[in-house]
Amino acid sequence: MKRILKAVIILMISIQLQAQERIISGIVTSVNDNLPLPGVNVKIKGTEVMAITDFDGVYEIKAKESDILVFSYLGFITKDVTVGKQTMLSVILEEDSQELDEVVIVGYGVVNKKEVTASVSLSKSQLKRQKQKAYHNKLSSQIQSNSIVKALQGQVAGVNVANNSGKPNSQILIRGINSVSGNRAPLVVIDGVVSSYKNLEQINPNNIEAIDVLKDSSSSAIYGARASNGIILISTNAHKNKTIKEPLYIVDGVPIKKENNHIIKNLPKSDIDNKKQYNKSEAKKKFGKIAKNGCIVITTNQGNFRIHNNESYTVIEENSFERTSISPLSTFSIDVDKASYSNIRRMINNGVVVEPDAVKIEEMINYFDYNYPQPVGKHPFSINTEVAKTPWNKDTKIVKVGLQGKTFSNDALPASNLTFLIDVSGSMSSQNKLPLLKSAFKLLVNQLREKDKVSIVVYAGAAGVVLEPTSGKDKKKIMKALDNLQSGGSTAGGEGIELAYALAAKHFKKKGNNRVILATDGDFNVGASSDKAMEKLIEKKRESGVFLSVLGFGYGNYKDSKLEILADKGNGNHAYIDNMQEAQKVFGKEFGGTLFTIAKDVKIQVEFNPNKVQAYRLIGYENRMLEDEDFIDDTKDAGELGSGHTVTALYEVIPVGTKSDYLKEVSDLKYTKSAVGQAYSDELFTVKFRYKKPDGDKSIEMVHIQKDEVQEASEDLKFASAVALFGMQLRLSKYHNNSKIEDVIKLAKEGRGEDKDGYRAEFNRLVKTISQ
Numbered sequence: 001m002k003r004i005l006k007a008v009i010i011l012m013i014s015i016q017l018q019a020q021e022r023i024i025s026g027i028v029t030s031v032n033d034n035l036p037l038p039g040v041n042v043k044i045k046g047t048e049v050m051a052i053t054d055f056d057g058v059y060e061i062k063a064k065e066s067d068i069l070v071f072s073y074l075g076f077i078t079k080d081v082t083v084g085k086q087t088m089l090s091v092i093l094e095e096d097s098q099e100l101d102e103v104v105i106v107g108y109g110v111v112n113k114k115e116v117t118a119s120v121s122l123s124k125s126q127l128k129r130q131k132q133k134a135y136h137n138k139l140s141s142q143i144q145s146n147s148i149v150k151a152l153q154g155q156v157a158g159v160n161v162a163n164n165s166g167k168p169n170s171q172i173l174i175r176g177i178n179s180v181s182g183n184r185a186p187l188v189v190i191d192g193v194v195s196s197y198k199n200l201e202q203i204n205p206n207n208i209e210a211i212d213v214l215k216d217s218s219s220s221a222i223y224g225a226r227a228s229n230g231i232i233l234i235s236t237n238a239h240k241n242k243t244i245k246e247p248l249y250i251v252d253g254v255p256i257k258k259e260n261n262h263i264i265k266n267l268p269k270s271d272i273d274n275k276k277q278y279n280k281s282e283a284k285k286k287f288g289k290i291a292k293n294g295c296i297v298i299t300t301n302q303g304n305f306r307i308h309n310n311e312s313y314t315v316i317e318e319n320s321f322e323r324t325s326i327s328p329l330s331t332f333s334i335d336v337d338k339a340s341y342s343n344i345r346r347m348i349n350n351g352v353v354v355e356p357d358a359v360k361i362e363e364m365i366n367y368f369d370y371n372y373p374q375p376v377g378k379h380p381f382s383i384n385t386e387v388a389k390t391p392w393n394k395d396t397k398i399v400k401v402g403l404q405g406k407t408f409s410n411d412a413l414p415a416s417n418l419t420f421l422i423d424v425s426g427s428m429s430s431q432n433k434l435p436l437l438k439s440a441f442k443l444l445v446n447q448l449r450e451k452d453k454v455s456i457v458v459y460a461g462a463a464g465v466v467l468e469p470t471s472g473k474d475k476k477k478i479m480k481a482l483d484n485l486q487s488g489g490s491t492a493g494g495e496g497i498e499l500a501y502a503l504a505a506k507h508f509k510k511k512g513n514n515r516v517i518l519a520t521d522g523d524f525n526v527g528a529s530s531d532k533a534m535e536k537l538i539e540k541k542r543e544s545g546v547f548l549s550v551l552g553f554g555y556g557n558y559k560d561s562k563l564e565i566l567a568d569k570g571n572g573n574h575a576y577i578d579n580m581q582e583a584q585k586v587f588g589k590e591f592g593g594t595l596f597t598i599a600k601d602v603k604i605q606v607e608f609n610p611n612k613v614q615a616y617r618l619i620g621y622e623n624r625m626l627e628d629e630d631f632i633d634d635t636k637d638a639g640e641l642g643s644g645h646t647v648t649a650l651y652e653v654i655p656v657g658t659k660s661d662y663l664k665e666v667s668d669l670k671y672t673k674s675a676v677g678q679a680y681s682d683e684l685f686t687v688k689f690r691y692k693k694p695d696g697d698k699s700i701e702m703v704h705i706q707k708d709e710v711q712e713a714s715e716d717l718k719f720a721s722a723v724a725l726f727g728m729q730l731r732l733s734k735y736h737n738n739s740k741i742e743d744v745i746k747l748a749k750e751g752r753g754e755d756k757d758g759y760r761a762e763f764n765r766l767v768k769t770i771s772q
Helices: 002-019 124-136 148-152 197-202 217-227 237-241 258-265 280-287 339-349 361-365 434-445 475-483 493-506 531-544 560-569 580-589 591-595 628-632 715-730 741-750 759-771
Strands: 022-030 041-044 050-052 058-063 068-072 079-082 091-093 103-106 109-112 159-163 170-174 187-190 193-195 208-214 231-236 248-251 254-256 272-278 295-300 329-333 381-389 397-405 416-423 453-459 463-471 513-520 547-553 572-577 597-608 613-619 639-642 646-655 683-692 700-707
Touching (some): 041 058, 050 058, 079 091, 248 258, 280 295, 329 628, 339 361, 339 560, 339 759, 361 646, 361 715, 397 597, 397 683, 397 715, 416 434, 416 493, 434 475, 434 513, 434 547, 434 572, 453 475, 463 475, 493 513, 531 547, 531 560, 547 560, 560 572, 572 580, 580 591, 597 613, 597 628, 628 683, 646 715, 715 759, 741 759
Parallel strands (some): 022 091, 187 231, 248 295, 416 453, 513 547, 547 572
Antiparallel strands (some): 041 068, 068 079, 159 170, 187 193, 248 254, 272 295, 397 646, 453 463, 597 683, 613 646, 683 700
């Protein structure tokens, strides 16, 4: 009997060990030349979990001992490898000559023969999106030119080369840089070594193997603040004539590229938990050819050291000027999300390059409160408009449209049924993620009342309930459940959402506040995880009447694009928490607006008078634009407004009779003639608002008319204009009209006003940081 019991225990332990996930890493190379293969798909068989090898053929993926990794690459034979007890798993792929016969290599990529026989047409917007995405792609082809600096012009997306008159060297600028004034020269790294900017001219282009331009947060993640203006990485063939004697570094199970060895050498001793060195023969025997020069294995205290950056943002196509004679209506959904501003603040404070697509001007503007009057009457918000001269363009006018949501005291809010949905996967282990998250949620718990109920659902490799509905009176129990949370495992976000909504629906409070509060970095990698899959899932769940708040944490793998979709489609709001001050703002100062919706599906439609306005441009809201017919379509989803929330939108308008470089000539129409009525000659525009009550299905309409009266800009308009101008400069927009950072500082100072919470003063400090 004892033997049987012992055998059962051993079997159970074995099964448990096999079920544990760990990071598997290695290098994928080609059998012909033993060179690394970038872009190889590494997938766990039978799942959607996948990784891709980087430029040096290195990959990492979380897998279990029993998992089978499938390595697939165009032109090579697919290979299946069982993980087993290995943590370092390097693979050599063989070429598939039969498959290569079916492949055609063209100037812009690799396609199948049958794909070349058909023509493909791209719309203007698709082409524009392709251009905007171009800077994410690496240039791996050899550049042939008499001058490497000249070779960069027109060959690398996002790079501009300007000739300095009277000077021997050209000036290289990378679009999307951190500074909008002062020194903007990118950092130059040649064969992994930081080099002098002027040395570019001295390189023989025939010796160049590859050029890589880094302009997003990945550059600063590797090289720090000195890379705030971008990096030009150059690989030459000089290394072929040298013997590379650098040992291989493996940090927390991941091989480190040789050009990043200096980062590992400078790791503080306090961050290192264990360090072990292997000589050449030991290293080669244990880790293979990649460690032929020896190996140093390091384990850090956190156990998740990474130097790459994998954040994602939705591509933004900036709104252009629309001719009123052709398109007099501007229709969009409101947006009370504020994540973009705090995320940008985090980037600037950390010396990280600001990703252009991370700059959502409407979220920056709406981060701040404005002095709008409380609503009176039956509608839950007031409408406020203002017209003044545009601070950055003397030939245009700036229009402000503002909403003020009715403010309810916390005691007057209905009972809440809150479900905390918390990501406790391995990616949440760093200090600015789960530890900060737990402290932030405690601020919320402290404000709960006896009639409020809280449940906690967590997810990692799977999802589970760690706290059944508990009264807000029992704060100690809720706090203890938060304190007990630990991180580890993969990220089954879809499964977590399913469970949280099911729990919220089970304990649904009629006429109450039913809400799921999701807190995560957005890095879902198990089950439904793509942006499209998450969009479909959340659209289905919102039919339950449960609202959604999305809180983003951390950086390095922050998925803003996914969290924005979840908030937009889940009848909710999106905030990014980078510190406890921001947590206090979201859960303290804005408690009611964060948790209690007073109007849903709020849409705005502005009709401009063609007698007064030649053209207009909505500043921001690019991802919130609606078709004109959507305005009266009650089936179309739109934004939500919370208790006490303000919403501000800015337009820049070109008056009739004003010449503008932003407007091109348009051919006369043959079949359609537009006639402009002379009535309403004193009106500049009409604003229409439609909204639904939180539990309603039919929209209610409000109308507001603005006369053609230009006034001195209020403090609020000056400050909102300063924020918008700063956003345009960060995005390198063509519409900021050659303004300087000093213009933003001056405008923000004039619009600071009372600023009782100090947020506007903080904005001024942030802008000054950029100017230094």
